Amino acid sequence: MDFPYSRLRRWPDVEADNLQAHDATDLLLVERALALDVAGREIAVIGDEYGAITLALTDAGLDGLRVHQDLATGRRALDRNADELGLVGFSGHELDATLLDGARLVLVQLPKALAELEEIADAVARWAAADAVLVAGGRVKHMTIAQNEVLGRSFSHVQAQRAERKSRLVVASDPRTVPEKPPFPVTERHDGLVLVAHGGAFAGPKLDIGTRVLLEVLGLGDPQLRKNATGSVEKAPNRPDAARSSGVVDGEQPSPAPVVVDLGCGTGALAASYALAHPDSRVIATDRSAAAVASARATMAANGVDDRVVVMHDDAGSELADASADVVLLNPPFHLGSSVHTGAATRLFEAAARILRPGGELFTVYNSSLGYRAELTRLVGATEQLERTPKFTVTRSIRR
Template sequence: MDFPFSRLRRWPDVEADNLQAHDATDLLLVERALASGLGGSEIAVIGDDYGAITLALTDAGLDGIRVHQDLATGRRALARNAEELGLSAFSAHELDATLLDGARLVLLQLPKALAELEEIADAVARWAAPDVVLVAGGRVKHMTIAQNDVLGGRFAQVQAQRAERKSRLVVATEAVPVPAEPPFPVTEQHDGLVLVAHGGAFAGPRLDIGTRVLLGVLDGTGASSRPAPTVVDLGCGTGALAASYALAHPESRVIATDRSAAAVASARATMVANGIADRVVVMHDDAGSEIADASVDTVLLNPPFHLGSSVHTGAATRLFEAAARILRPGGELFTVYNSSLGYRAELTRLIGVTEQLERTPKFTVTRSIRR
């Protein structure tokens, strides 16, 4: 295979010497597709982080590949890499029937969350061709028997292949009948707050413990009793922070933004469930890039500390930088993070004076004032 994988970039996602835009699993999935003899219009790709699978197949002459990427960063990276390589004969879709209708081969980079895998497996069995073959791959160290069990809920045959280059493919065939209604989204009630979650949304319909701590601190400091004109829930997940703030302060303009399409779909459904869809704007965006500079009074942030399966603080740093850009001078950033990460010095450097509002054995909550 002579596709120039080394030319692919992760941009605008975090780039570092130990972070690549492709891996051995991508290569195995590409090889499997090329060996299938199918045309591009019969192939769908899910979870192609930066476009390595889609672009390698397109470069090999398979036109009409359909691709779904959850992350806004991945979508932008695919577009940038495609432009760089002069490739365009593919189309992007959400996880729906337009992605999968008539697909006979689905290539999947295995997601981290079993709930996300369950939603994907259901979508493939529900909308793809009756004889569809789902080929899921991942790095061996991140794969579990539980993933096979999830696939077995929608396919009669699930076979793990021999590991190669520290990656493995799992082939699922013979889709079984699906229930009338898809298994996602799911809903839970939390003391007057309804959370709705698709499979790929962090923490599902539960109220994440870090978010719970931050909400408690906002109530305890009186911050939530002083409504800000414009509030952003940066990296909103299912929208718990945005919805809670909007419910308490109907006079505030609230924006919820996340780079995950599953999170955005969940947050939009959360706003509908709480009757505030007309008062909260939910955006699929990368680190608030579509929000104007110095336009926000308050940012609420529960940052991630993983990039895919890797523990990496770069994702949090990008969100701190985004908060610094969108906050007006004197604006406030409320952050909750794992206490072991010690972000206070970085927040002071990037935002401004930072004070600790709460510290538990697991979480720290800070308030930073934009200089």
């Protein structure tokens, strides 16, 4: 086949000379699928980052493919690339029975997290056809024996293939009988805060170190900030008051309650903690990961604040209006997939600058070695350091 992979774009994800919209693993998965000669309606594709697998197979004449992409950026890139190439005949799904029911071949770009792979493997064994074959692929340098072991929990036969073009396929077949209860989501308690996580959510049900530092700086990690039995809230001394501003909803109409955005919310630790500590605030949690969004919604329900926190699957707050927020809380990633790249953080800084009203506050925690303060000042406004530990720095930026 002669599919025009070079025409694919990553947009709206970060684009750079060293970042591509396809790799050799995509090509191997496509070649294997075509060699197996399975009907398109019996194929499910999981983790197709920008649509290379789905569109190449569709271009080859396979109709009715079902695809699950965790990232909102990937979903938008797939749609954009499909429009550019004039390709139709596939459908997007969440990681559920609608994706996998009757599927005989499941193609998977191996995720970085073993927990995410475990949830995927269980879902395939749980909902796909009884004779389903899972073909997973990845770059050799990122593959481990542990991935085979995870697949072996859900499939009786797991066989690694010979490496080609620095990529390798692993074929899993003969699905095992699954337990009555799926392995995810999982729940963990942290001093009054409950976190719920699906396999693909960063840090799982743990409270990651950076988030913990930001919570402490904001006073949200202190017991006296939790609602007490009478419903009152006490502010810890010597902490910044991140909810002091009056709210703005759409850039024009005033709101009686501050609008606080947890940008890149993950499992929702910041949003839930803020909602518990400031019951008069309007809190929005947004993340580009579907696994994170499902986790955050479950976290809000577990903490009893789901009626006061809106959780959105979105790319860098793109569905939030300009000048619509009083406060943004941000713990930005410093990886794009398996690559270390600051572009993801820059996009979130730009998003925060756009959605904050003038005078609004951005609270950011980041790895101290990255030195984002100058960039935050340039993109958002005057930035001061609130805390610095050996690993993390917390800053407050005032939107100019």
